[in-house]
Amino acid sequence: MYCKRCGELLSSDVNFCPSCGAPKESYESESLVPIERSENEELSLFVGKKADVYHRKWGKATNKAGWNWAAFFLGIFWLGYRKMYRFLLIFLGIYLLVDLITWPFYLFLDPVTMDKVSPLIDLLNYVIGIASSVTLGIYGNYFYYKHAKEKINNIKQKFPNHPDIQAYEITKRGGTSWGTFFILLAAAILYAIVIVGIIIFITFQDTEYPGETSSVNENSSIADDFSQNSSIDNWGGSAGDSETSIQTIDEVLQDYMKENKLALTAEDVQYDMENNLDEDFAIAGTAKLDTYYNYGFADASKENFSVSINPVDGGEPWNLYFDRKDFADLYTELKNQGEVDLVATGIIPSEIYDPAQGNMAFAEQVTWDSNE
Template sequence: MYCSKCGAKHDINSRFCPSCGAPINNPTSADFNQNDLRHDVTSDKSAKTEALRAYIGKNADYYINKWQIETGEVKKDSWNWAAFFLGFFWLGYRKMYSVLFALVAVFLVTDVILYALDIDGSLINSGIGMGTSVFLGLMGNYLYYLQAEKSIVKNSHQDIYLKDKIATDGGRSILGVFLAIFMIIVYIVISAFILDPVFATPEVEVIEFGYSEMDGEIDDPSSEFQPYDEIFFSFYFSSLEGGPYKVVIEKLEGTESLYDQWEDEVPPDWPGVVASMYAPEEEGDYIMKIIQDNEVVAKGEFSVE
């Protein structure tokens, strides 16, 4: 039972509210049987079923049949097409906010893990989305029953049910649908604009190699050279802003070992560089890295045969 003044929960036999001290006029069994409360409280053998109907409101027969209340044991798995197709919106519509928040949290935690492991999550998220739809389609009715049961327990005492309060807790909510839309938007914003920039690896441009250049572009592209060939290479800075940078060449021999390095600089308004060098005298595979502000902003591989 709840205090009419402060809303605190109290025992049905309490004379004063344990929270605010206000006197309590507790209804007795006789009170509940009075005609003026007949439509608010019921205590016959079908009282719980009627309480469930009060909680559900519209489409009560549908859920009562799905739960198979008459068997005495609630059916846990039964299909709900609305829950399958509408998902989060159905949860909001039926005021199942705790399940809604829990599923959004699952999606966010999954995104954090995928971003941290640098895994493309498009297929995984699609799978989780479909799995969520199937889960709600199959178990949504039972989850709804558990929520209705919670409300009924809160608003009953000794098989006496306050149907008006139960009906207020349950029913449908258009605002709940808007809450679901809001939660989806929050998830998208957090995932796309917070998690993605935090975990995303810096973009690395590709270095192009060739035998010649024309008008700032590689004219005769190739990644295979002879010792002492003149190698032309070009790249863009990931920020499209020049300045000082370092060129590092490593030889690939199972592991990367430093072969050569030097520093260079271009005007800040240069978005990229076209330059040349001579091929190493040693045959093998090489990787060139362009480092700016202690980060690799471009890299590419070539070989000497």
């Protein structure tokens, strides 16, 4: 037995409703005649305040569809607000499936390949987003009508001879839910924070990414000089090195500059940078992978990896940015060995130069000898 005022289930041993306090009534002793409400009246109870708006929308379209701007712009938030939880789970499932399919590409593909795949993934996400918005814009009213009718029919079947309870349950099951709306909003914000965090993490890991491929532009005759004349003892440039060792390093650097027709060294450029922009220069020293990207080179991490070089002449360190594709072998060597001794050709493009940048340049050519 149910309370006629609020619909609370009543036990046989109570005289008053524990929920609303109304006196218990014996339905067995009453002749209950069901009240037949019209469809519009039932829908009005279910929709609530905006019932007249939805009656107009449903009345204009033969299939109860028509355009719904709120559903188009708010999407799943509108579904949650209107308590359409089944449709909400369907759309969330579609979004989650797309993410499960696409995110492994971000996590496991190397940056070079990802540059090619990323536009396709962005296009897929864009198409899914637009398609879902348009679908809800066109069919949102129809979905809401079907949802309302299903709920109303279930309630009428459950309480066939209790019109007051039917009205209470229809009103309770219908209406809106700001709580669901804000829960979805908070979840969306949290999800966005997680995604941004993953993207930042991947970005900072670019210089440590294992999947680099391609070839390096290497000068064979200078590489032979390294293998014959270089070692960790005579290529470090430390204070304890002998004069003969320093001369050997100078010879290697001079041979490299002569063969590549270079007139400037890193030291020359460092002290007169503005007058040596767009000019090739040679640098020799001990190199290791770095994560420094700044000034005009701030966006270079996607296509270039950063290498910190301590010059053999004891000058200030340089950061050279090597193309990931062309110098993949050097990247692998640096990652495996930690440090290598190299001679490279650098250049500072005038279009990205910043007077405050310090010793930063793009690499054009390199040869090296590993510290083993």
